[in-house]
Amino acid sequence: MPADPPDTPTADADIEVAIEVFLAERSRLIRIARRILRNPESAEDVVQETWLRWQRTDRNAVRNPAAFLATTTTRLALNVVQSAPCRREAPTDPALVTVMDAADPTRPAEQTTAVEETLYLLMRRLRPAELAAYLLRKGFDRPYGDIAVLLHTNAVNARQLVRRAQEHLGGDRVREFSPDAHRDLVVAFLAAAREGDFTDLDQLLLGALRHPRPAELRVA
DSSP states (O other): OOOOOOOOGGGHHHHHHHHHHHHHHHHHHHHHHHHHHOOHHHHHHHHHHHHHHHHHSOGGGOSOHHHHHHHHHHHHHHHHHTSHHHHTTSOOOHHHHHHHHHTOTTSOGGGGHHHHHHHHHHHHHOOHHHHHHHIIIIIHOOOHHHHHHHHTSOHHHHHHHHHHHHHHHTSOOOBOOOHHHHHHHHHHHHHHHHHOOOHHHHHHHHHHHHSOOHHHHOBO
8 A cells, every 4th residue: 555645735635636546556556567577575566666656756747647657567567577586587578678667757868768779679670560569568558459459450469469579579670760750659658658648659650550651661
């Protein structure tokens, strides 16, 4: 459960709303952390840390609190996975860890260089549908059903896209894309990770499927 908030009268209303929002999402956050960590106690610790981050965040700047909390929980859980004691039990994608860590809303904006570099790698390795499914599922814990609706497919195919994306990340496939496409994805990804606003990211990923640039279709 969240720790008792500071007894500051001017902050009472705001913190009450923050607690209400957090408690409404807590069960989902526990599921996210448990799926990544495979350890109930560690999952509880991660969710508690998410609550602490939520307290310190400028919540007026967060457009989608549920997405923000899920993103924060995912990033914190992935950081735990990367620690030595847990690495053998729950391996995960290094690229995802890097990009989620760099997208931490509590870190300086200049550290988004890691996001730029990692998304560049993902775009070089993954086809548009794989990239969309991978980022939405692994980065933001979006349900397969929601991903399927966005990509105009079904949940089974959405799962397969994520699986293929993981396989291709370890391969040597190289795809070409424009600098503008990379820049747009970085901006949209950071908006989703830091503000919980998926509008631009969803539209960008969907647009890449409907109107792919010729350069992005070529495989070197």
